[in-house]
Amino acid sequence: MLAADELVISNGCTEALQLALRAVCKPGDTVGVESPTYFALLPMLKDLGLAVIEIPTHPTSGLALDALELLLSEKRLNAVVAMPTVHNPLGSTMPPEAKRRLAQLVNDYQVPLIEDVPHAELFYGASTPDAVKAYDRDGWVLLCSSYSKTLAPGFRIGWIAPGRFLSEVRRLKFSSSLGQPALLEETLAEYLESGGYDHHLRLLRRHFISQMEKLRGAVAQHFPDGTRATLPSGGCLLWVELPSHADTMQLFRAALAERITVVPGAMYSAKGRYRNCLRLSCCYPWNEAYQRALIRVGELAGELAEGH
Secondary structure, eight states: OOOGGGOEEESHHHHHHHHHHHHHOOTTOEEEEEESOOTTHHHHHHHTTOEEEEEEEETTTEEOHHHHHHHHHTTOOSEEEEOOSSOTTTOOOOOHHHHHHHHHHHHHHTOOEEEEOTTGGGBSSSSOOOOGGGGOSSSOEEEEEESTTTTOGGGOOEEEEOGGGHHHHHHHHHHHHOOOOHHHHHHHHHHHHHTHHHHHHHHHHHHHHHHHHHHHHHHHHHSOTTOEEOOOSBSSEEEEEOOTTOOHHHHHHHHHTTTOOOEEGGGGOTTOOOTTEEEEEOOSOOOHHHHHHHHHHHHHHHHHHHTO
16 A cells, blocks of 8 residues: 555656656666557657667566566666556556566666556456555555546546655656646545545446457457457457558558548557557447447458458
């Protein structure tokens, strides 16, 4: 359990990530990121003048710790950013023993881990898994999250538990935006204390479990032979892998021409990998219009596959 004085409130999780990166890195430093990784992280790193090394990440078990340890032992990383619980876009959650090892690695090598967990409370299990921060021995883990993915994107209320970097994060927050809208904070605090948020989360998880089952079924039925989809541990995001010759940038453009939006896999890699992958979401109402759009994306994917 984190104490209030261990936290800094931020303008959503994006600002929390920026504060964390600015607190632990300087321009020219190198940051290890998961591969694939959250697409908005990559331009953020570029804007801060930071180099990127991609670390393999498994759709079930998460970050490849042996690969990470090799990079740490070679002193090639100044920081690591990871989503160990309900990863975006894979939906993976690292098991407890892997999270414990990850915490031990960053503490042993004294390299900061920025743990990004905005989807963690959407885990499909009975309770939210422990964060890597729970195993943090000496404060080398900076835990970032928000209520944007679970409650209201418009609230833009996030937070960071910066560990040993608390003073620097407080200084950066004060110099950048002074504080947060007090009215929204008070409103959210009252809602959290009332127990309404816990009830809301239970309903939202059940909803996404049902929606995800429908989405995976539709992909299996309407996308071309050879398509594979992840089995997410939580959240509303599905990572879809088309046959190896498919190009989802072409699929993106073809779908956009019909006013349908999908997210191509190359956006999740600094090196443009995953060109045959795409991310879908089940957060939208499962109505006739959404189903028609999903079927059409599958048809377009099939046409592109046949045209190879």
